[in-house]
Ligand SMILES: NC(=O)c1ccc[n+]([C@@H]2O[C@H](COP(=O)([O-])OP(=O)(O)OC[C@H]3O[C@@H](n4cnc5c(N)ncnc54)[C@H](O)[C@@H]3O)[C@@H](O)[C@H]2O)c1
């Protein structure tokens with residue numbers, strides 16, 4: 001761990017990637033100081049801010065004021081909120097706007113929003129002039145603990161999610177924890193599933209800490225900053241070891257093979273299931289499946305499910321509204337998941353809380369039997 005305390009409760013996580021190294025600052029009201037943090041780290045004095053129609057009206061003015069006070073010229077583009085915005089059409093709008101604003105290589109594109117805006121703006125920053133500077137100001141909990149760290153950027157294609165993209169690391173990430181107060185309860189809980197994931201991967205102490213402190217994380221204050229800093233550090237550690245996702249980074253997908261299958265099975269209808277909810281159910285399933293294979297104790301799955309229920313997250317397939325498609329349909333979604341190699345199914349399994357590992361030889365028949373048993377429970 002090398003989380004550094006800066007001012008008061010504020011934290012700094014450094015992502016050591018040589019020439020592409022950068023800092024993640026985590027604290028309340030960082031947007032109001034964005035100008036100073038920007039000019040301390042970037043040479044350019046122009047920025048194109050990309051945001052969405054939910055976040056822009058709340059925080060764009062404060063960000064613009066701060067940047068302009070420190071001598072950074074800004075332009076902005078506000079896009080519709082939601083996953084549909086990760087499209088080629090939006091990419092065209094963003095790149096044309098960035099070029100019109102005469103953003104040069106040392107100037108920056110700033111993403112002010114959740115993971116949708118971060119992925120889209122980051123991809124645009126990666127391809128305009130073969131790469132301009134990029135600053136992430138993630139405003140959803142999911143974006144603060146997951147999508148803004150690691151440099152994966154991209155958009156969706158008609159062929160599927162995130163199929164067009166590039167690695168483009170940010171130069172600075174400002175995670176303003178106070179903006180999470182305007183996030184809906186459901187979106188906050190969904191992001192929390194990803195926070196808990198880091199405990200389940202390899203940090204049993206963090207899992208226990210969350211069991212005790214989760215209410216304070218939801219309320220705000222120092223515990224929220226701490227939980228986000230530990231999560232960013234956890235992701236940064238993995239990214240620093242495996243920047244282009246070849247090996248260790250796979251464990252970040254704990255709960256995601258089942259989760260993605262459930263998202264596909266509900267046709268990505270966010271009224272029925274949002275990503276973090278799929279991950280919550282998926283993490284419980286991964287532990288239950290590990291217990292069924294005699295790798296872990298069933299008590300672990302029960303303990304995780306109890307905590308997720310306290311928080312208000314779903315834990316079972318039957319918690320999803322409406323009828324789920326047959327098991328074969330879930331299986332075909334699992335088989336299409338990118339973690340399948342040469343006919344064998346790859347899953348992130350576990351020996352217990354904080355003891356996950358990559359298993360790449362899971363027989364499909366075991367998964368079918370398991371899902372058949374679980375879908376009605
Ligand atoms: N690049 C990566 O490594 C990575 C990792 C995980 C997820 N992702 C991507 O992230 C996206 C999901 O991110 P998300 O969950 O942040 O979705 P999102 O960007 O759609 O944000 C969720 C909703 O919350 C709103 N919102 C965001 N911040 C707010 C705030 N402070 N106050 C009020 N409303 C706010 C948004 O307008 C939106 O309606 C997906 O496209 C996914 O593919 C990328």
Ligand SMILES: [Zn+2]
Pocket residue numbers: 146194256275279
């Ligand atoms: Zn996820």
